[in-house]
Amino acid sequence: MKYNNLDDIFYLEDLFIVWQAEQAKEKGYKNDKVDIRSFSRDGFVDEKMWVSSFLNEKRVLYIAREANATGQRLVDDGSFYLKDEESSRKKRIFQRIIAIQNIIKARLDGNIKNEYTYSDFNEIKKQIAFMNINKRGGSSSTDFKQLNKYAEKYKEFIKREIEIINPDYIICCGSYWQIIDHVYDYFKSKKEWENRKKSEPDIDMYYKLNIKGKIVPAFNVFHPSAIKRNQEYVDLINNIFDKL
DSSP states (O other), rough: OOOOOOOOOOOOHHHHHHHHHHHHTOOOOOOSSOOOTTOOOOOOOOOHHHTTTGGOHHHHEEEEEEEEEETTTSSSGGGGGGGHHHHHHHHHHHHHHHHHHHHHHHHHTTOOOOOOOOOOOHHHHHHEEEEEEEEEEOSSOOOOOHHHHHHHHHHHHHHHHHHHHHEEEEESSOOOOIIIISOOOOOOOOHHHHHHHOOTTTTTTTTEETTTTEEEEEEEEOOOOOSSSSSHHHHHHHHHHHOO
């Protein structure tokens, strides 16, 4: 399957096939722990729910850094693990994401929620999309040099996945600078960043991405596995919404 332009791809699985093939041809790849062909699929948890009118203007995409491939040559066996109800519910990262989504859902419905809870886990999970930047996977501790390198090398694929998912909001889970700097190249120099910071003091908290003409706020949120108090996530999300 060949495409001259990624814009000609309209389905995630078609994109993943091309992306994985491109990865497999990567020259100079050296990692004896993770196979060059390793590829973690992601995207819609429930595509039927995602495209329904129920989520109009309330579609939230979560972007993390990479799947943990520790002890695996081929990360996640090519499956989207968030779709598995039992195993995903047990993972702290997804408990945190659902708790964050509960706060966001309340704000999008015109309310304020100050409670941290991942109740209605499976119901809320179906209302989000999720993706990793590094599809090959990494270790339990992120190698940011390698992550940034991957983000820059495959940025057109990352952008196209975001475009196909077509979110209204993006929650960057410890991946904000990779998305802003390495995928979308918004800040070419430290001086440019400093100048923008003067006119946009909240740029550390969120940035309004222009995705094919659609303005999509990207939130800078702690990684869900970070050693943070639950209330810190509640306060951060509410503070960002207050400033939008």
